[in-house]
Amino acid sequence: MVTTLDQVFREEWGRVLAALIGFLGDFDLAEEAVQDAFAIAADRWASDGVPGNPRAWLMTTARNRATDRIRRDRVLTAKLGLLARDRAEVPMNTTKFPDERLELIFTCCHPALAIEAQVALTLRTLGGLTTDEIARAFLVPERAMAQRLVRAKRKIKAAAIPFRVPPVHLIRERLDAVLAVVYLIYNEGYGGRDELAAEAIWLGRALSELLPDDSEIHGLLALMLLHDSRREARFCDGELVLLGDQDRSRWNTIQIAQGSAELDRALALGGRGPYVLQAAIASLHAEMPCDWAQIAALYGELSCLTGSPVVELNRAIAIAETEGPEAGLRIVDGLGLDDFRYLHSTRAELLRRLGRADEARDAYRRARQLTDDGAERRFLDRRLTELAGRTGSA
Amino acid sequence: MKYIMLIYQGDALERQAALPEAEQKQVYADYQGINETPGVTPGLPMGLAENATTVRVDGGKTLTTDGPFAGMKEAVGGWFILEADDLDAAIEVAARVPAARYGGAVEIRPSEVYW
Numbered sequence: 001m002v003t004t005l006d007q008v009f010r011e012e013w014g015r016v017l018a019a020l021i022g023f024l025g026d027f028d029l030a031e032e033a034v035q036d037a038f039a040i041a042a043d044r045w046a047s048d049g050v051p052g053n054p055r056a057w058l059m060t061t062a063r064n065r066a067t068d069r070i071r072r073d074r075v076l077t078a079k080l081g082l083l084a085r086d087r088a089e090v091p092m093n094t095t096k097f098p099d100e101r102l103e104l105i106f107t108c109c110h111p112a113l114a115i116e117a118q119v120a121l122t123l124r125t126l127g128g129l130t131t132d133e134i135a136r137a138f139l140v141p142e143r144a145m146a147q148r149l150v151r152a153k154r155k156i157k158a159a160a161i162p163f164r165v166p167p168v169h170l171i172r173e174r175l176d177a178v179l180a181v182v183y184l185i186y187n188e189g190y191g192g193r194d195e196l197a198a199e200a201i202w203l204g205r206a207l208s209e210l211l212p213d214d215s216e217i218h219g220l221l222a223l224m225l226l227h228d229s230r231r232e233a234r235f236c237d238g239e240l241v242l243l244g245d246q247d248r249s250r251w252n253t254i255q256i257a258q259g260s261a262e263l264d265r266a267l268a269l270g271g272r273g274p275y276v277l278q279a280a281i282a283s284l285h286a287e288m289p290c291d292w293a294q295i296a297a298l299y300g301e302l303s304c305l306t307g308s309p310v311v312e313l314n315r316a317i318a319i320a321e322t323e324g325p326e327a328g329l330r331i332v333d334g335l336g337l338d339d340f341r342y343l344h345s346t347r348a349e350l351l352r353r354l355g356r357a358d359e360a361r362d363a364y365r366r367a368r369q370l371t372d373d374g375a376e377r378r379f380l381d382r383r384l385t386e387l388a389g390r391t392g393s394a
Numbered sequence: 395m396k397y398i399m400l401i402y403q404g405d406a407l408e409r410q411a412a413l414p415e416a417e418q419k420q421v422y423a424d425y426q427g428i429n430e431t432p433g434v435t436p437g438l439p440m441g442l443a444e445n446a447t448t449v450r451v452d453g454g455k456t457l458t459t460d461g462p463f464a465g466m467k468e469a470v471g472g473w474f475i476l477e478a479d480d481l482d483a484a485i486e487v488a489a490r491v492p493a494a495r496y497g498g499a500v501e502i503r504p505s506e507v508y509w
Contacts, residue, residue: 159502
């Protein structure tokens, strides 16, 4: 019973809130009303059972709560007069409600908000996470997170950030901003905070439902699923395990299948964008034997799209597999990423393979200096121990 | 929704001065275009920041200093009022201001009574 309720809440929160914001044009009022409705539901459904159409029930209850509040509070009535958006009155008893989650996510990820605010607001409104949960996930005090949310909502109102799906000429750019927020949430989760990874995948799924013909959404969802499928195998007794050494029986085959299906869909839509390419690379990495030549070619394509030296670094790793460490090292040494720890760990690895132990040691040490992550440090320490006593230079 | 649009020149004046004549004309035409955009109320032409005088009052004593409150490059260089539906509409107008593409910027401030 409790799980069912949780599931309904999880599935419906974003949708009901989005519809209420669309209806009221006010984030705070909508959030309070939806919170009330969910509290009433938790109380009533536990004894009376879940109604046949929980969404309609929640939507209607939330709307009624909002109208009650408005009637009670004349100040709020005045506020409602200031709504930026006119909308036709929808009868309260209807079971058909527009799905306005897209409008909501575009508002939350509007570039006029700071990226931290975009992330927090997306998790709060669409994901239904509490302020406390978001604060804990980002290691920020709850008060600071609450303030971040308040400030973001205040700016949406004061600056009149629109609640709508952007017009055609803006949508690509704005959608990229949305995907960046989802991927950022995922990457926070990949670092160990599992709940954020699950949240990002959930958001990716919701987006792919709402905009089923966008290849980059499917690409991002595929990328997250494929990476996530290896979550269990990435660590063994708390220690980092590199892809090649992972126990493949610990990979999540359901997620791999789902990720591959999303990737196929993205490719069928003609997708060649950055997320699709990264997902294709992630998918190739999981194959045995690994097609390094194709991975190198895809990184080349990605590098042209993004101009990112980090992508070039990854291409160097793939080139090292096909053409030898020397060829990889030539690319690495041409990159200006001196403060990037993975540049040094990659250099170290290639130098180690070339038998240039002294230089490899220096590079491992430099990488270690730049790393605060415990598991990564211990990994580098193990490499340094292996190299101890070995000599060799070019 | 009313927005106050603040124009910061940054390096724009120098860069515009170095442009070929045809492009300079385009800059003037673009400013003219902004002034004629529906919803825009042009501000008074703002003189150079170097001719500004900044006034402070400390313990009843009026102190004046030469120059703008912010640094010369960070000083407001111009302004206009824009009546627009929402922030996206304001961003589109801001992006058409020549200073924004020649190293300056436009700040969009919603008009709001917050006190």
